[in-house]
Amino acid sequence: MDAYNILISHGINPSMQRIAIMEYLLNHRTHPSADDVYTNLSKTMPTLSKTTVYNTLKLLSEKGAALMLTIDENKVNFDGDTSPHTHFLCKTCGRIYDLPMAGSVKEVMAMDADGHLITEVHQYYRGICKNCLVTKK
Amino acid sequence: MDAYNILISHGINPSMQRIAIMEYLLNHRTHPSADDVYTNLSKTMPTLSKTTVYNTLKLLSEKGAALMLTIDENKVNFDGDTSPHTHFLCKTCGRIYDLPMAGSVKEVMAMDADGHLITEVHQYYRGICKNCLVTKK
DNA sequence: GTGCTTGCAAATCGTTTGCAATAGC
DNA sequence: GCTATTGCAAACGATTTGCAAGCAC
Numbered sequence: 001m002d003a004y005n006i007l008i009s010h011g012i013n014p015s016m017q018r019i020a021i022m023e024y025l026l027n028h029r030t031h032p033s034a035d036d037v038y039t040n041l042s043k044t045m046p047t048l049s050k051t052t053v054y055n056t057l058k059l060l061s062e063k064g065a066a067l068m069l070t071i072d073e074n075k076v077n078f079d080g081d082t083s084p085h086t087h088f089l090c091k092t093c094g095r096i097y098d099l100p101m102a103g104s105v106k107e108v109m110a111m112d113a114d115g116h117l118i119t120e121v122h123q124y125y126r127g128i129c130k131n132c133l134v135t136k137k
Numbered sequence: 138m139d140a141y142n143i144l145i146s147h148g149i150n151p152s153m154q155r156i157a158i159m160e161y162l163l164n165h166r167t168h169p170s171a172d173d174v175y176t177n178l179s180k181t182m183p184t185l186s187k188t189t190v191y192n193t194l195k196l197l198s199e200k201g202a203a204l205m206l207t208i209d210e211n212k213v214n215f216d217g218d219t220s221p222h223t224h225f226l227c228k229t230c231g232r233i234y235d236l237p238m239a240g241s242v243k244e245v246m247a248m249d250a251d252g253h254l255i256t257e258v259h260q261y262y263r264g265i266c267k268n269c270l271v272t273k274k
Numbered sequence: 275g276t277g278c279t280t281g282c283a284a285a286t287c288g289t290t291t292g293c294a295a296t297a298g299c
Numbered sequence: 300g301c302t303a304t305t306g307c308a309a310a311c312g313a314t315t316t317g318c319a320a321g322c323a324c
Contacts, residue, residue, distance in 0.1 A: 015279065015322090035313075049281040054314065070207045070261075074289090075313060088253055099250055113236055115267035116225055124207075124259040130252035152297090152304065172288070186306040191289065211314090212288060 002026075010065040020045060021056045025066055025080030031087070031096040033075045071096060071124045084121070090129035097129060139163075147202040157182060158193045162203055162217030168224070168233040170212045208233060208261045221258070227266035234266060 003022035007014040024037055032040075038053040057078050061068035067079040071089045077096060079087075088097040101123055140159035144151040161174055169177075175190040194215050198205035204216040208226045214233060216224075225234040238260055 013278075017280075033313085047281080051282075051315085052280055055280085068210065070210050071259075073205065073207050073213050076210050088250060088255070090253070091256075097251070097253065099253075113225060113262060113264075114234070115270075116227070116234065116236075116262075116264055117266075117270055118225070118262045118264040119228070120261075120263040122208075122259075122261040122263075124257075124261065125250060125253075125255045126257040126259075127250075127253055127255040129254075133252075133254055150303075154305075170288085184306080188290085188307075189305055192305085 006065050010060075010063040012059060012063055012065060017045070017048060017052050018056050018059075020048075021053060022060065022065065022080065025060075025078060029079075029081065029098070031069060031077040031079050033077050035075070037078070069096065069122070069124075071122075071126070086123040086125060088125040088127065088129070090132055091126055092128050092132040095129060099125070143202050147197075147200040149196060149200055149202060154182070154185060154189050155193050155196075157185075158190060159197065159202065159217065162197075162215060166216075166218065166235070168206060168214040168216050170209075170214050172212070174215070206233065206259070206261075208259075208263070223260040223262060225262040225264065225266070227269055228263055229265050229269035232266060236262070 001009070003019050003026055004014050006022055006026075007018055012018060020041055021037060024032070024041055028040075030036070034050070034054050034057050037057065038048065038050045041053070042048045057066065057068075060066035061078065064082065065080075067082055069077040069079055069087055071077065071087050072094070081098070084101045086099040086101045088099050089095075090097070138146070140156050140163055141151050143159055143163075144155055149155060157178055158174060161169070161178055165177075167173070171187070171191050171194050174194065175185065175187045178190070179185045194203065194205075197203040198215065201219065202217075204219055206214040206216055206224055208214065208224050209231070218235070221238045223236040223238045225236050226232075227234070
């Protein structure tokens with residue numbers, strides 16, 4: 001599905017800016033921060049404001065069109081892939097990797113949680129990625 | 138185990154401030170932020186500085202004597218309970234609850250992760266807690 | 275022309291940094 | 300005395316806010 005239809009299907013008014021930001025998330029699976037999105041998109045959209053990027057990313061995550069990741073202690077990252085998967089943060093290089101989420105973990109989503117209503121399940125690993133492991137030798 | 142011995146066993150020099158902060162985490166299972174710890178402890182330790190609280194909480198989490206939680210997008214929270222368990226953030230009241238971690242999830246810790254070295258596993262749920270569900274009716 | 279969206283600049287606030295004072299062996 | 304620890308004040312940086320201008324139906 002393309003950016004336009006993702007917005008539509010999540011009840012989001014598809015403005016030019018919102019399409020561009022959603023498209024950026026779909027084409028760059030790097031879990032960018034708001035600032036990353038702004039910096040890169042403003043090259044081709046010079047009038048784009050940082051406020052709009054923040055507003056839009058918040059809107060996308062609230063409406064379920066994107067994931068807001070809080071794995072990094074310093075900033076929030078976003079992911080256009082909303083399918084269940086695990087995130088791995090390398091404490092050395094700061095990169096976030098995708099990993100498959102164990103089947104047993106997905107089942108938890110339907111679990112009763114002591115009476116609380118669960119709307120989001122996140123699984124985060126931290127450690128040292130294979131690239132940094134090699135470099136360290 | 139008391140605060141003093143937790144510090145010792147994690148190779149942390151047990152200064153008065155560090156014992157007080159570790160003790161606060163053990164006695165207040167509310168997943169406080171650095172500011173929470175500072176505000177409450179400074180009532181009885183007026184000379185305590187915020188810098189020391191930040192330094193100490195960082196040290197505790199680095200040495201494994203406490204957990205650093207990044208479930209809240211706005212601030213970092215800390216947990217003196219380092220045993221494997223899941224955290225639930227209520228999007229309405231902002232409180233963080235403890236939930237048991239499914240046995241199948243714990244096993245993941247030993248899993249091979251595409252060659253990456255995993256040192257931490259975190260499981261976060263977000264949603265609306267049972268108190269806020271009742272209030273909303 | 276009314277309501278939603280955008281954008282600029284300023285403010286906010288959790289956190290970090292620089293550096294001098296202090297404490298403990 | 301030397302090293303680790305603490306504390307103050309200033310800086311920082313990601314994010315939010317206030318508000319005016321622009322856009323769309």
